[in-house]
Amino acid sequence: MTIRISSLPRRALLATAAFAAAACALPALAQSAAGFPNKPITIIVPFAAGGTTDILARLVGQYLGNELGQSVIVDNRVGAGGNIGGQLAARSPADGYTLFMGTVGTHAINQSLYKKMPFDPIKDFAPISRVANVPNLLVANPQQPFKNVQELIAYAKANPGKINFGSSGNGSSIHLSGELFKMMTKTDMIHVPYKGSAPAMNDLLGNQIAIMFDNMPSAIQHVRAGKLRPLAVTTAKRSPELPDVPTIAEAGVPGYEATSWFGLLAPAGTPADIVNKIDAALIKVYGNPELKKKIADQGAEPVVEKPAEFAAFIKAETAKWGKVVKESGATLD
Incomplete structure (x- = not known):
């Protein structure tokens, strides 16, 4: 005897359809995960x-x-x-x-x-x-009186508010690397935000600002050319690009890392x-x-x-x- 689908109760019909759909979907899901990726x-x-x-x-x-x-x-x-x-x-x-x-x-x-x-x-x-x-690189204009991190900290404490540090803008990693340094050394330095790293670097080269926590790729060329003095790198380990430059933690600020x-x-x-x-x-x-x-x-x-x-x-x-x-x-x- 042939049973017509329409003769099944509505609740049973819906349950049968849902089960069939789920049964079809399971192999497709498994296949999509196993076959990933199959497009760009x-x-x-x-x-x-x-x-x-x-x-x-x-x-x-x-x-x-x-x-x-x-x-x-x-x-x-x-x-x-x-x-x-x-x-x-x-x-x-x-x-x-x-x-x-x-x-x-x-x-x-x-x-x-x-x-x-x-x-x-x-x-x-x-x-x-x-x-x-x-890494960010802490660099100073060579005309500044400090030659390492400890001298920078000592100078900043003896001259509160007289050291300006530039950045590529408020909230950038360059800016906040400086703020973290201020917090951990309890020094008072003035942040000068710029519209990008390049104009800040130009003022640093011109001694309009004293220091900067700049990204390594843009700062290292000026270090190699002798136009900037490298004080420290902000990472936990030294950079292979500048192996003689200490980390800020090594230079006297334990635990510093940015x-x-x-x-x-x-x-x-x-x-x-x-x-x-x-x-x-x-x-x-x-x-x-x-x-x-x-x-x-x-x-x-x-x-x-x-x-x-x-x-x-x-x-x-x-x-x-x-x-x-x-x-x-x-x-x-």
């Missing part, structure tokens, strides 16, 4: 082309794409200190095909700096791995197996000395880690820089 991956970069964030995204993306067997496209979405790109990435499908090149600004500083954030750096992202650390870092993240909800697959591919390509050299040539330190390690690092950085932002009084609308 996009890395959203929240800053302009040609900058450090963009350069690192293109370098890492090229090698990552080769390892995963798909092309990686870089999409620059500029504005609001990285928040425009961050918002776009946070709202993208959580399928592993849209990634975000986050920075110390987008994922550790902006949350405290901006009165209103368009995304939550912790809740809206699944961390994958850091890709690089970039790093401009960069890392890959996915939208929150991205399946863990896809996140882990991308991370495993990163770990593999970072074994390539060619990629490491290209990153080092940018004045950066190559870094790769597990997603849980990166997540813990972001939380620690958020707490640290939140305290510095509050102490400095820096704020942006």
